[in-house]
Amino acid sequence: MSAGMDEDLQLAFGAVGLAAEVAVGYFGAGVTATLKADGTPVTEADRAVERLLRETLSEARPCDAFLGEELGELGESDRVWILDPIDGTRFFSEGDPNWRIQIALEVRGVTELAVVASPALGRCWWATRGGGAFESSWPRDETFRLEVSTTASPESAVLVALDNGSEARLPSAGPPSTPLPLIELARGEIDAFLVERYHKWDHAPWILIVEEAGGRFTNPAGGNSADQGGGLYSNAALHNHLLSALHYPLRP
Structure with a gap:
């Protein structure tokens, strides 16, 4: 992993950590979901978390652009942060812990890093291009490398x-x-x-x-x-x- 990409990964971890604190606060207090024009649910927490992610990332990378589920596109750049502030909004609004904060960094059309955190379940997954994929606790402590199966027979595949x-x-x-x-x-x-x-x-x-x-x-x-x-x-x-x-x- 290049030094620049490692800095981006650490920035992503930091942004997700701040966003997780906000999201957990809303989750603990309880929120009500409303429906967007496309019929998908949204809560006040979705928008608050996405705003925080954008503010944190843009402070460190002012020339980067954004694509987010709740706030759309912002800016033009070879570097685009792709944000899903709360993936699993329905779970979130129902008090179910199966929701996640997801971000990815796309550079010249290629996704170079990804961080997915599940604060309510205490898990995190991340990857960098060419650097492998990993799972850890959240906050990050023990870490192990992710590897898909080697099943080759369609008859025995799940x-x-x-x-x-x-x-x-x-x-x-x-x-x-x-x-x-x-x-x-x-x-x-x-x-x-x-x-x-x-x-x-x-x-x-x-x-x-x-x-x-x-x-x-x-x-x-x-x-x-x-x-x-x-x-x-x-x-x-x-x-x-x-x-x-x-x-x-x-x-x-």
Whole structure:
């Protein structure tokens, strides 16, 4: 990892730490969700956390741009921070601890680092391009490297898909057994996850984390960007077989 990227990673950890304090305060007090125009929930905490993330990051990197779920785009730069202030707003508003703060840094169109923290569960996941993917407690203490499975047989693979038509397109897949199957995939506990919806801020951190854990991601257009509303995450051994089953373009 370059010195500059290590500084960016430490900046990201610091920003997420401050945001986690604010989010936990709202979570403990309880919040009410309202629906946005697109039908997705939002709370006062979502906006407060995103504002804090932007302020903290822009103070250290004033020339960087932002793309966030609640506050949209700001600025133009080769460096863009992608923010999902509270991923799992419905859980958050219901007092369920399965919510996360997610950020990623994209440099010239390529995601270079990702940090995902789950303060209420006391866990954190992060990755840097070429530097591996890791899980730790939150606050960070014990750390271990994430590695996807090596399952190569489709017959013995554990495949998961969200129930939005994806299961029908991958009949051998079952529904998720946890609120975030991408954690299970990065740990090697399942072998593939198909999710053909959501937005760039939902996927950008996890694409890098899964790839740095040895896995692969392909969107319906055949690329590995987060701009196509999801796609197929899997270990490397199964990826092309599953792409063929889904009629996705094959990747080298």
